[in-house]
Amino acid sequence: MRKRKNRNTVDKDKIEKQIDFHEKAIDYYITDYSIELLVQKVKVGEITIPEYQRKNIWDIPRKSKFIESVLIGLPIPFLFFWQDHKTGNMDVIDGAQRLTTLREFIEGELTLKKLEKLTDLNGCKYTDLYESRRKIFKNRPIRGVILSNKTDKEARLDLFERLNTGSVIAEPAEIRRGLLQGPFYSLVEELAQDKTFNKLAGISIQKQQKAEREEFITRFFAYADGLEEYKNEVRKFTFDYTDKMNEILQNTPNLADKYKNDFKTIMDFFQQKYPIGFRKGGKGVASRTRFEGMAISVYITYKEHPKILDKITHQDCVDVFESEEFIQIAGSDGANTKSKLWARLHYARDKFKEKYVK
Incomplete structure (x- = not known):
């Protein structure tokens, strides 16, 4: 008979190491x-x-x-x-x-x-x-x-x-705005005003005031630049990324134009190929997970295969973004675990590559 693990047994050395680390x-x-x-x-x-x-x-x-x-x-x-x-x-x-x-x-x-x-x-x-x-x-x-x-x-x-003892806790993007002012966050704030992005995302005024647009855009770049440092904690990941990118853009200011053009390229792609945008059925407000599974997945595809966007059709987008599989991936529980995030960011990429990259 299989022995049950004693729940009262704890690894004190492991606990000490975790405390020391943090x-x-x-x-x-x-x-x-x-x-x-x-x-x-x-x-x-x-x-x-x-x-x-x-x-x-x-x-x-x-x-x-x-x-x-x-x-x-x-x-x-x-x-x-x-x-x-x-x-x-x-x-x-x-x-x-x-x-x-x-x-x-x-x-x-x-x-x-x-x-x-x-x-x-x-x-x-x-x-x-x-x-x-x-x-x-x-x-x-x-x-x-x-x-x-x-x-x-x-x-x-x-x-x-x-x-914090305030009645309303600030969102991560609001905190980054206070602690991490710099050229990258200025770029994020500029792109938050992009008319095409705002039309596609449909973020409410209330959420705009809580810097939800800035949260979307920060994740757009952070996730697309690589998930090697991601450890199931979005706040820390985006905070560290913003801090790092402020320094990078301070030293190489021309790089900001590339990031700006990349963002606009992806927004223009959706405007042309899937104009109902990131909102499910084109109604309501875009969720973070749906935006990630659409915009960031297409951005990752574009970074790997820059010419593929010209090949993707409106029907391709309908087939991918309106499929039951995508809807489940974009709205699943435990959305920010690394495995779920990886699946969400690469679903559309894999579908488009399967059709157009030989």
């Missing part, structure tokens, strides 16, 4: 800032809130409750910053909404509402407090954890995702 080398120090000083630093730009955190806005009752917590002396969670040693300025990693709320309250922009303890303050502003209470408020200390620029970008991203 352990972050983070250089930081802890300091206290008065609320008055923090607000002043935000106003003069010594503390900046990255773009990807600015849209995750607390509503007024939540802001009011936070101010109430400060007034009655409840502990305030640590703020996390990353400090650029060249300028001395700091980016907020976690605490953007707290800082914004403090600034709005002190500057008279916030009227308190729906307070449950300090009910007499409902409808009041900062100036409605006694001057002595305002001074006490401004002098309240808040502890900050300051990461040095020895802390790499990936660790900062990881910290933001794990520590």
